[in-house]
Amino acid sequence: MTIRWIALRVILEIIRDRRTVAFFLLVPVVVMTLIFYAVSQDETAHVGVVTRGVARLFDADLIKSLENETDIEVVSLDIPDEETDLVRIETAIRDHLRSGRVDAILYMDEKLLVDRFAGRRGTLHLWVEGSRPTTTATAISAIASAMDDLADALPVVIDTQCSADCANSVNATPMELTKHYLYGSEDYRMVDFFLPVFPPFFVFFFTFILSTITFQRERTRGTLERILIAPVSFGQVVLGYVGGFFLFSLAQAVIILTYIIVLLSFDITWAQMFSIAGVTLLMMLVGLMMGLLASFLAHNEFQAIQFIPLVVLPQVFLSDMIWDIQRFPQVFQWIAYFLPLTHANWAMRDVLLKNHSFWATWPHLLMLVGFFMAAWLGLMAVGRKRTSY
């Protein structure tokens, strides 16, 4: 009987807290949706084809062979057909890969057919973007499996000097595939792709949780009111929190970095180290502001805790950290653009995997500053409304 009354009391209390009930129902639905899109779709590589010389006559057959591969989506490129200078073609290929529109470009020049007519294997050039190992692997593996079809798509050797067996043997000879990497190399490890996002992610994650709970305690304990009664502005209180959390976030970032560099043998320069520190600091500030804002939007500690999965989990799924955001529906891609961790990840990968300078990632840095400012303004509006007049 006693158990029944305790259970009834718990149920009544939760039911009367509408926001908690909403969180209870909303969070699993959101998370399950994200998991569904993350795991249910196969990786597809966007591949472009560039042919020059006589090989252009076989464009359609080649593209058809590639389109037969389920893991490949052929993308048309806007490299002018009349462009024949090899250096300029390679520059255009690099630019296309850099733009992110394509993951790989198959380049076939006229020498391929000359080689094959001469009885040699012939070489196909595959350019890959290379910064995302899973996409690179998909592109290489799909193109490798399409190689036979590609060979079939090419003209057969008709040589009076060659017997039928000889001609068949030349035609059946597999082509050689030479790979060129815009970023990274064949030795590039999966772990190299994930490591750069760890420092900003962990610092954001823990700063958000700690600031949410700490500030909530400050409010419920009544100490925040006592501070605000003193001649102290709300902005000063927030900046004080930044100062307090900075030390711990810094210590955490140093530990993560040391682990990555020393134990995981991640080779980075001083400039890259500075960039990691910069992005991590920005993420600490964003996490702090978002934590304080979440704490103010929550009416009690129970609600505050529920902000944690709501803020953190979507970012784990949608920030391009583990799963390619391109695999999610368009609406999630738009949401991803408005998540701070997305920009932190992109900035870190630009610096560490693509060797960009810290300042070259300015659009992402600007977005992080924007998130900080938005959360700050929101916090000022909500905080002032709730604490003073």
Place this chain on the structure above:
Amino acid sequence: MLAIHNLTKTYGGLTALDHLTLSIPEGEIFGLLGPNGAGKTTLLRILTGLVAPTGGKVELFGRYAPTQPEVRAMVGYMPQQDALYPGLTVSENIRFFGRMYGLNGEALETRLEEVLALVELSHRRDGLVSTLSGGMTRRAMLASAMVHHPRLLILDEPTSGVDPSLRLRFWGWFSRLVDNGMSILITTHHISEASHCHQVVFLREGRLLEQGEPHRLMKQYGTADLEAAFVQATEQKGPNAPPSQKGGQP
């Protein structure tokens, strides 16, 4: 020192303060008396700038805004709740609140010693607040509220949950503070203990029933203690009093 003009505060359909007009002189212990829900805490929250009034004005030290930093610096506030940091020691808590009011260095240390001595907590200065008894926590609260030597000390139920002998010691400390030039505005629902005040007001459902010196009010209502005087005032001037006897503002 403090003048309240026609002050009103409503929460939705509930009226917490109903056109309250009141003036409080300097250098006295001034008691706001009334049962729970009388509007005492709401009034204090308005005076400290934590809540905006629905209507009316508050004039504190000749200024019309309790939120001005110069005014805030002259006010100390001890809420009902034990609003201290349990993970810090008594002296760390007091130092922290002193620094919030701009106290530093030698001045802060001197003041720390003074307030600790006054509330008889010097021996527990290095003890964590989480290890203090309820009475000691209230004493630490008082010390932290007055560390910056405010002109006006606002105390919201300071003796709530405190045993009778400690309650008497609290009133002794309040008298010493007033002797040293501080003014105290205090709320309590232990009406009998408010006979220590220089002046009191009776509040009921957000309205002022009476204001005056405790002994004068007891004499006026022909009662032996202040609690009985409050009951008489409620019966004669409260919301359920006969229409002919209803007063409200003095």
